[in-house]
Amino acid sequence: MDRQWSVRDQHRDDVLALLHRGRRLTRGEISQSLHLTRSTVSELLADLLDQGIITVAEQRSPGGRGRPAEVLGIHPGAVRYAGLDFSHTAVTLCLANSAGDVIAAATAEYPSGAGWESRVQLALRSIHELAVDDVHLDVIAGIGIGLPGPNSASWHGFPSETPVEPFHLVKARIREQFASAFDCAVLVDHHIRFAALHEASIAGESERDIVYLRLSTGVGGAVLGAGAALRGTHLLAGEIGHMIVDETPQAEACRCGRRGCLETVASAGAVTRAWQEIVGPQADLEDLAAALEASDPRASELLTGIADAVGRVLGIAALVIDPDEIVVAGEVGALLVNVLPDLRQAVARQCLTGTEVEIRGAVASHQQGALGAIAALRSADHPARRPGRAPSLPAPARGGLRVR
Template sequence: MSHPRGPLAQLRRGHEELVLELLRKHGPLSRGELGKLCQLSRTTLYDILAGLVSTGAVVTATQQDAPRGRGRPAETLTLNPDAGQAIGIDFARRAVHVAAVNLAHEVVGSASAPHPADLSWEERVDLADRLVGSLTDGGLRLGALSAIGVGVVGPVGWPEPEDDPAGLGPDEPAHPVQVLLSSRFGVPVLMDNNTRLAALGEAIWGAAAGGLDVLYLRLSHGVGGGLVVGGSLHRGAYGLSGEFGHITVDPDGAPCDCGGTGCLETVASIRAVLDAYRAAGGRAGDVPELAKATRAGDETALTLLEGVGATVGGVLAAVCNAIGPSVIVVGGELAETGAALIEPIERALRAQVMPVSRHRLSLRRATLGEAAGALGGIALVLHESPLLSRYPAGPDLASGLIDETERATRPTRQERQS
């Protein structure tokens, strides 16, 4: 789904989204009913409907869908759930998660599969392709919603409009997964940080649904998160928002992959927690085994998670005092250890968040599980949530990717500035 650029194209897309949203909300409607609800002129509405019908996004309602009344019923229009699907893919460090929705925003399904950390991008895309096929019985229909939203580990950025007035985009090559997916499916690919997309998913469909100020933290193989501020997902300059895992918690601690020392990720990632547990004499090979040990009352596990929770809670309290969220959502595999981790986080928040706001703060477990990032990718594609109203649409790659000849002839950013 390429995003319209000109003002008239953007206006038309806005009208299309308005009509589609009314049909999602109210079900089958006549043209007259749509006209009353959308307040568009008859000429504009009929032109918009003609376009949506021609693309297959909207169809005439079947007899059983049509409202009953006296006389010959007016023709009613409805969303075509078979018109196409939007796909979200979360490429986590050691797993691929996918989700799909149809035009009516009904979730077709979600699926996940683990993989080795060193799996190539080609193999990861192959795995994602198989998972998508499992959701759609091999019959993926890329029509009116033909686009893919992708989450990847690490910062994802592109030039801000004021830094790129010509709209030429970044000088750096596209991410390998964008090239591979666009070539495989022949559709645009939108990409963002996967934990930020998980925050978006939880804020739309999950534990923080309806929240205007939300802090999301994911404790997984990496530690990161996202912020919803004033009802909008916060991206930050250069796409660097939500890197909570790289807040220093121990200046004399272990080196971090980011180049720093003693980051939260060196204490609260899966590897760090399991390594610390085994070093203390525990015998857990993975998080489910660690969770089982806590439920059995293993003092070593409980003591370790008490310290990890206190450290996590301290970081969250500092961020809370800076931005003032009403909801904190904690997700990721480590959250599956339950109360052993969540309760010390909550105690640290009560102790360190300013008294004036601590009683207003709600700490919640994430509810979307492994599908959160993939669902956030779908939201990024649809770009219809109010949470994205001030969020840049980002770069996309249509089926006609920029070829190397064109890339070679483009001026570099340095040349453009000279």
Template sequence: MTTRHGPRVLHLLRKHGPLTRGRLGALSGLSRTTLYDVVATLLDEGAVLASVPQAILRKRGRPAEVLALNPEAGHVLGIEFARDAVRVAAMDASHEIVGTAHEPHGVDVAWPVRVDLAWRLADALTGGTLRSDGVNGIGVGMAGPPERSSLLTVRHGGVAELVRERFGTRAPVDHAARLAALAETVWGAATGAQDVLYLRLSHDVGGGLVVAGRLHRGAHGTAGQFGHITVDADGAPCECGKTGCLETVASVGAVLNACRSVGGPAMDLPELEAALGSGDRTAHSVVARAGAQVGRVLADLCHAVGPDVIVVGGELVAACPAVMESIAHELASHAVRGPGPQPEVRSSGLGSFAAALGAVALHRQRTSPTSLRRLVEAGVVA
């Protein structure tokens, strides 16, 4: 969008339906000159159509032109290829999130099958418009190991090509956790914050930084690999090739393994959640220990980057919200207090769809300021 007022005009057309320029000016509060420029841009981009209804044509005088959203303008899609599921989010021409969808699959499912699944989910979300070239753009989020070799680049490039062939448009790819950081600042727990640190505790551990309102990737695209900060030099081996990384103590698998190693009942996340709910001391101790490690790492990161807000999400937080208490306590104990307020620690507001929504924002960062409350009311995010 080439104008900062465009999303406001598109939102009004979506909310109220076709409007005359006069009515649109009254609702938007924009001056006639500004509105003229905004509408001209939207017409040029094909996001808006202008017409004169037959009933108005039959009247005397200069006919009043009516503006409406172009139903053929297409959607922007966000796709997350997670470890065992595909998640899709769709945004329409008015920059409104119109829906999300997901479907689980086995961890060994081939990539062409995953891409086909993403296409079916997206086609259903957009009312079959994919069959008539109804896509304006796609962003893709993927989990992956740190860039210790060319493996990640090769895999991401291959998936991007599969998506391009299936959907007929280029699909930029980024780390899922990093995209989730962006989504949380647009629609989620950190809406409106300019400096945000996001950490995802999932089957892997990763995150992202939003600095001055923009996603920060670092000089070589490696920013946000918080899961590979060393917390115990003599600890367990990590997938990255090092030992004692945060991922070895705070990922879903690491917490479940720690629970089992001390005789705990948790064999999977639902069982761990049930054990916590029943007051099992072993389960609470394991989760608290993992949260303490996370809190200490976040304290060190705060000293380096100074965020306004810290958002923590992922399957571990969703199943074990008690981990947030340990994280917040340890962060408060270890962070050096400066002249300003301490960063707030919040649970993810977008849950499992954070990365898919972030992939939408990756393609088009200038979205309307839809709040989490409105997404929930619309049934987009549960």
């Protein structure tokens, strides 16, 4: 049975909420701000100091006689937010403090056929493994989780003899497990939307209309309209990685159940296999990058063909959305920068703006999805509230976060 919530617990949360806004205050200032007695505040702060949740940031001179006043703030190792990015093969985790500074990070791999149950358990263990030394989870307020989409896995993994569980139920179970484990709000959305938001924010383009495409273990997209990640009626806005580019009888099967999607042509695995067919079974994307650097015509021809397929899809997206720019990310996206003129021409053939639409490579970081989740949590955060009141972070509507 859960412990009963007490007045002291509420006062403790009020103190933390005040300090989590990035402020550094003396005991007297905290007492005055919260209209609490100094003795009550002193007892609370003594416990928080002992637990390592807050720290003495500086000593403030009284300006006359008397002892210097201790200025208190949140300990930089106190985790306020956790951002997770689940790909088809690994989960990337970033833990951040109140200022949004990442204080611990890791990537944990799992087999591509692993089910969501094992993926979640691995992520939960990994979060706790990061909480060592000065890093602790005592005041975590929210967890942002980016998921790769409805066809990454079932709850128990692929292949399965039973029908795949509806993805909205899988997402609900994932949210429930993290909320139960950490007793905090959990936001769930597509990991590419989180990555796109992070990319836009660090590039200073938070108000621009952007088509974002990440070509990695999967191929996922996102659409930003005036700084908001568009989600769609079925939460599938931006899934341009599943536009069909190969309608021949030899088209490869896609994880979505169809054939010939862009993902079957331009994902890291698909590109690697295509390169291996040209140079041998031991080749990988690093070999392909080296061949491009050495002006190997075989590498250039392969990437030009991929650029044509990717450009057709991006051009159609640009025709519909009319974005300020297109951002290409991921391992394959980094390779396509080498054939950017070909990619631009392929886009121009499909859209009315021709070569006017800006196309660029993303800032390289495998942590983008996790960092975008943290940014979304920070934008939604407000002073902590407890049972009987609204949660400290708003629960996402319709299975995910409406991020602005």
